[in-house]
Amino acid sequence: MASASANWIVSDESRFCQLQTQLTTCWQPINCFDREPRQILVVPSLSLDQEELRKVEGVHHYEERLLFSLLHLRNPNTSLIYVTSQPLHPSIVDYYLELLPGIPSSHAENRLRLFSTYDGSQRPLTEKVLNRPRLIERIRHCLSPQEAYMVCFNSTDWEKQLALTLNIPLMAVSPTLLELGTKAGSREIFAACDVPHPEGSSLTYCVKDLAIATAQLWERQPHLKRIVIKLNEGFSGEGNALLMLDELATVAPGKVHHEKRVSSVLDAFKHMRFQYMNETWGHFSRKIEELGAIAEAFIEGDIKRSPSVQGHITPFGDVEILSTHDQILGGPDGQIFLGCRFPADEAYRMELQTIGRRVGEVLAQRGALERYSVDFIAVQTKQRYWELNAIEINLRKGGTTHPFMALQLLTNGNYNLEDGQFYTPQGQPKFYRASDNLQKDQYRGLLPNDLMDIIMVEQLHFNSIAGTGAAFHLMGCLSEYGKLGLTCIGNTPEEAEQIYEQVVTALDRETS
Structure with a gap:
């Protein structure tokens, strides 16, 4: 039986690899307007650790x-299938269709x-789909296998199985390569391509071993003030915790033996500064044993930023740089992603x-596919030079993906590698401020239609003639959680910030 099972797995993997070769003919770049018919199945499942996802309010609306x-529907030869856990509010769908430039909604x-x-x-969307064979059949009847491919938020064995079931390729990294996008995997890639990154430990699934690794890191760098403990598969910084070394001054390197330091670190783990406000050591320690964790030097600096770069690996193995952002971080110690500026x-x-x-080329050599991003810490030196340290790789769509797609959708422009800016066809540079976390208790109870009323009255919607204004997402999250996402586009960085503040002021006024 074991041999038969192994043969089935090999056969399954072989069929998946064969399906993936079809991407070179059916995959459609975002600005493609050829006459070939294409079908895109979008399954925006957050197939991540569900306990970690619960830390994000309204996360089920992130679909x-x-x-x-x-945006792909701008091509009249493209059709699109979109699957969600719960039905989308009709006004939300209408809103996005009305934003499409150059084609009737x-x-x-x-x-x-x-x-x-x-x-x-709370289960991942893809798992829900796989448990509904009649739904799969209805989706299958909408597909022509030679013209279709599937996209997702992140790729796991669930997405792979759905692609196999529907007999279409998956435009995403193979689940066999997911380790490359974890905290430990990121450090391995950075070392492989000689990218500066903080010193840290290897991956461990044992709390005691993690305490040993943390003590050793401190001994190698006795000047450290803080050490970050990161769950290997944390999401948006919610899986991080800070160990404050000034509270362990009596066991600092040079004062006591290694064993005493390890014991003190092990005890101090219980009192770390967790970035998720409701986190407890009991739960966090269990996740260490389940997901693994690393210890990493915390980069200090009086003037510090958190930039990122986004790239794309095509089915042909080509690496494309898509965008760069300065991330807006919050939480107790600036570890949690709130939004970004472009x-x-x-x-x-x-x-x-x-x-x-450089990172993308190494990922491509190892077989990675589709979107990736690299997060950094930038610290300004006394000479006003910025030192960059890479922090992690995300092999999935992230918080900077949809704002940039909104910019492309609304302006029909392109990213320029020569200066790292985005220009409309008329040569006008564009800038934006975006957030997934405009959240206030007073916004609770607002329906998507209420939001539309407010924005239209205040004239804060995106103006296609001027090419400026706000585009919204996460509208389904608004009524229950008072939480909204938005991308505010301006012709200058200052104008983008001003539009963002105008939206907040209008919502505050209407809900006060």
């Missing part, structure tokens, strides 16, 4: 973030099919592109 994939709507599992449970500061923008391409 809406990929609605900017409707009714024309695009005729090429859009929406499916729902009608299941609001583009990143010109002082380090081009260096981000260079490092991003």
Whole structure:
């Protein structure tokens, strides 16, 4: 039986690899307008550790973030299928279709099919779909296998199995390569391509071993003030905790033996500064044993930023740089992703592109596919030079994906590698400020239609003539959680910030 099972797995993997070769003919770049018919199945499942995802309020509405994939419907020969856990509010779908430039919304709507599992449970969307064979059949009837491919938020064995079931390729990294995008895997890639990154430990699944590794890191760098403990598969910084070394001054390197230091670190783990406000040591320690964790030197600095670079690996193995951002971080110690500004500061923008391409080429050599991003810490020296340290790689769509897709959707422009800026066809540079976390208790109870009323009255919607204004996402999250996502586009960074503040002021005024 064991041999038969192994043969089935090999056969399954072989069939998946064969399907993936079809991507070279059916995959469609975002700005492609050829006459070849294509079908794109979007399954925006957050197939991550569900306990970690619970730390993000309204996370089940994050399936809406990929609605900017409707951008593909600008091509009249493309059809799109979008699957969600719960049905989308009709006004949300109408909103995105109306944003499509150069094509009637009714024309695009005729090429859009929406499916729902009608299941609001915490399980990943893809797992829900696989448990509904009749839904799979309805999706299958909408597909022509030689013209279709599937996209997702992140790739796991669930997504691979759905692609096999539907007999279409998956435009995403193979689940066999997911380790490359973990905290430990990121450090291995950075070392392989000689990218500066903080000193840290290897991956461990044992709390005692983690304490030993943490003590050893401190001994190698006795000047450290803080050490970050990171769950290997944490999401948006919510899986991080800070160990404050000033509280362990009596066991600092040189004062006591190694064993005493390890014992003190082990005890101090219980009192770390968790970045998720409701985290406990009991739960965090269990996740260490389940997901693994690393210890990493915390980079200090009086003037510090958190930029990132986004790239794309095509089915042909080509590496493309898509964008750079300065991330907006919050939480107790600035570890949690709240939003971003585009583009990143010109002082380090081009260096981000260079490092991003280097990382992308190593990922491509190892078989990675589709989107990836690299997060950094930038510290300004006394000489006003910015030192970059790479922090982690994300092999999935992230918080900077959908704002940039919104910019492409609304302006029909392109990213320029020569200066790292985005230009409209008329040569106008564009900038934005975006967030997934505009959240206030007073916004609770607002329906998507209420939001539309407020924005139209205040004239804060995106103006296609001026090419400025706000585009919204996570609208389904608003009523229950008072949480909203938005991308504010301006002709200058200052204008983008001003539009963002105008939206906040309008919502505050209307809900006060």
